[in-house]
Amino acid sequence: MEQFEFVSRSPGDQCETHLGGVVRKVLPSELHLVRDHLLRLDADARQRRFSHNVSDAFIENYTAKLGNIGNMTFGYFIEGRVTAVAELKRSRIGWGHTAEAAFSVEQDFANKGLATLLMGRVIRSARNRGIRQLQLYCMADNAKMQAIARHYHADLRFEDGGVIADIVPKRFDYLSIVAEAFDDRFAIAHAVIEMQNRIVRSLKA
Numbered sequence: 089m090e091q092f093e094f095v096s097r098s099p100g101d102q103c104e105t106h107l108g109g110v111v112r113k114v115l116p117s118e119l120h121l122v123r124d125h126l127l128r129l130d131a132d133a134r135q136r137r138f139s140h141n142v143s144d145a146f147i148e149n150y151t152a153k154l155g156n157i158g159n160m161t162f163g164y165f166i167e168g169r170v171t172a173v174a175e176l177k178r179s180r181i182g183w184g185h186t187a188e189a190a191f192s193v194e195q196d197f198a199n200k201g202l203a204t205l206l207m208g209r210v211i212r213s214a215r216n217r218g219i220r221q222l223q224l225y226c227m228a229d230n231a232k233m234q235a236i237a238r239h240y241h242a243d244l245r246f247e248d249g250g251v252i253a254d255i256v257p258k259r260f261d262y263l264s265i266v267a268e269a270f271d272d273r274f275a276i277a278h279a280v281i282e283m284q285n286r287i288v289r290s291l292k293a
């Protein structure tokens with residue numbers, strides 16, 4: 089299988105998007121923004137994201153566990169909200185050699201390349217943690233998700249009425265490590281500014 093290399097042209101060059109928002113890791117203290125994003129998904133998007141219908145209570149429970157060790161969440165932040173999310177999850181305790189990825193983008197932000205951009209981040213982080221097989225599950229009729237997986241040279245196979253996309257990240261190197269470390273520093277700075285903005289908004293409300 090072809091190995092995929094994701095390397096930013098320079099560290100941090102894709103944090104700020106052409107849409108005006110920012111793509112970065114979600115800090116554990118910000119997971120309520122991911123919960124709010126998942127709660128805003130309509131029934132069809134929830135079904136596609138989780139492969140079955142899920143209630144608000146399920147989403148509350150699910151997001152409470154996103155901060156567990158081995159999980160990593162990326163978000164698209166705009167105007168104090170997270171409107172697109174990518175998750176990287178270990179397949180077993182600790183960072184083994186396999187991991188799963190999952191994506192969700194709100195309808196108003198669809199078809200603007202956000203899931204594609206987030207997928208690049210997921211692959212880079214998987215690569216930097218020695219992941220040799222990154223898997224993505226989606227429904228058989230999810231042509232968009234399959235297009236994104238193909239964009240990153242995934243092998244697609246049909247199984248149990250769904251599609252499994254296998255991606256083999258390249259081995260980490262100096263540039264991939266430095267680029268992620270740089271983005272992480274940016275993420276912390278951006279999170280502090282976002283927190284200040286939230287406080288100001290709540291005082292005004």
Ligand SMILES: CC(C)(COP(=O)(O)OP(=O)(O)OC[C@H]1O[C@@H](n2cnc3c(N)ncnc32)[C@H](O)[C@@H]1OP(=O)(O)O)[C@@H](O)C(=O)NCCC(=O)NCCS
Pocket residue numbers: 132133134136137138189190191192193194197198199200201202203204205225226227230231232233235236239
């Ligand atoms: C699937 C999903 C994540 C895509 O997010 P997005 O930000 O709109 O996707 P992008 O804009 O990055 O890319 C969409 C790609 O699909 C292609 N596409 C759009 N409509 C398509 C269609 N009907 N058939 C095939 N490809 C299509 C686009 O051309 C683009 O590919 P390209 O960049 O090669 O041109 C989003 O629709 C979503 O959240 N769906 C519900 C949850 C879900 O399905 N998650 C996946 C399982 S975990």
